[in-house]
Amino acid sequence: MVEAIVMTTEIHTTVLKYAPTAKTNGDEDKTNTYIAAIDIPLPPDPDTPPGKIFMAATQLFSEHGFKETTTRAIANLAGVKQVMLHYYFGSKENLYEAVLKYEGMTMLAVIFSDIPTDISQEEMLIDTPIRLMEVMRANPQWASLLRREIAEGAIHLRRALKDVSEHGPLGANLHFHDAYIAAVKSGKAVSLPIEAVRECLLAIGYSAIYLAPLISMINERDFHDEKVWEEWKLTLSTILKRGLLIQ
Numbered sequence: 001m002v003e004a005i006v007m008t009t010e011i012h013t014t015v016l017k018y019a020p021t022a023k024t025n026g027d028e029d030k031t032n033t034y035i036a037a038i039d040i041p042l043p044p045d046p047d048t049p050p051g052k053i054f055m056a057a058t059q060l061f062s063e064h065g066f067k068e069t070t071t072r073a074i075a076n077l078a079g080v081k082q083v084m085l086h087y088y089f090g091s092k093e094n095l096y097e098a099v100l101k102y103e104g105m106t107m108l109a110v111i112f113s114d115i116p117t118d119i120s121q122e123e124m125l126i127d128t129p130i131r132l133m134e135v136m137r138a139n140p141q142w143a144s145l146l147r148r149e150i151a152e153g154a155i156h157l158r159r160a161l162k163d164v165s166e167h168g169p170l171g172a173n174l175h176f177h178d179a180y181i182a183a184v185k186s187g188k189a190v191s192l193p194i195e196a197v198r199e200c201l202l203a204i205g206y207s208a209i210y211l212a213p214l215i216s217m218i219n220e221r222d223f224h225d226e227k228v229w230e231e232w233k234l235t236l237s238t239i240l241k242r243g244l245l246i247q
Contacts, residue, residue, distance in 0.1 A: 043102050050088040052078040058099050062141045065148035066096050066156060093156070100149065100160040107142050111135045121179040122188040125201065126240045128176070130233055132205030137212075137229070147210050176201060189245055197244070204236070 044051035056077035060069045071092050075082040089095040111132050119127065136143045149157050176198045183189035212223040221228050241247075 043098075044088075049078070049080050049084055053080060053085050053088060053095070054099065057095050058103065058145075059141075061096055061099055062145040062148070066092075066152060069096075097156050097160040100145070100157050103142060103145060104157065104161055107135065107139070110139075120183075120188070121186070122183040122245050124179050125176070125183060125189065125244060126237055129201045129205035129240070130237060132202075133208050133233075133236075136206075137223070143210070146206075150210070183245075187246060190243075192244075201240075204240075208232070208236070 043054045046052065046055055053074060057069070057074045060073055060077060063069075069092075071085050072082055074092075074095075075085055078085075085092070085095065089098065111128075146157070177194060180189060180194055180197055184191050215221075216223050223229065223232075
């Protein structure tokens with residue numbers, strides 16, 4: 001079970017960085033990789049005016065999205081004058097992208113931080129989408145923030161993460177890429193177009209959380225009910241194993 005993490009009030013100091021492992025015994029086909037930890041740029045101290053603004057903005061952007069959140073509302077929730085938001089962050093857009101960058105990088109670090117080091121490449125392919133679902137389910141504010149941003153075109157998210165390169169989504173993508181190549185070469189996974197496999201695995205993990213409210217409404221099943229959740233994980237794991245792995 002992934003424990004819930006309250007955004008911005010619990011500061012994380014690690015983030016993903018893709019890196020290939022060293023070649024062993026001259027094996028040029030060795031494709032095992034790992035994700036190393038580096039520092040996340042920390043948000044402002046929550047006891048300071050910019051920190052209070054950052055925390056208030058995170059909550060309101062998650063609840064209402066970028067367009068429906070006003071600088072006045074952020075300032076009121078933070079307990080500061082509206083002019084201070086512009087003084088510290090320049091604009092609502094700059095503040096929003098700072099929130100997206102920090103929370104996006106932190107989310108990735110949480111998703112990958114507890115993956116066992118001895119897990120096989122093929123097991124990682126199946127485990128990661130499910131772990132992504134678990135982290136998003138345990139942190140509904142992350143799911144809400146990203147759901148609203150993607151619904152608005154994800155323009156700000158792309159800008160916020162464009163300069164983190166391998167420390168963010170790119171690192172995760174490369175990790176998927178190399179794990180799949182290794183699984184195929186070892187005869188453990190079905191050979192399919194690599195990009196499509198990576199995109200489908202990520203889409204499965206994210207879409208399950210984004211569509212959960214709609215699915216719950218249609219089927220009248222509570223996504224947060226533990227019995228329902230365990231059924232989801234078992235079913236998804238079985239589908240992925242039978243469709244992607246060679247038994």
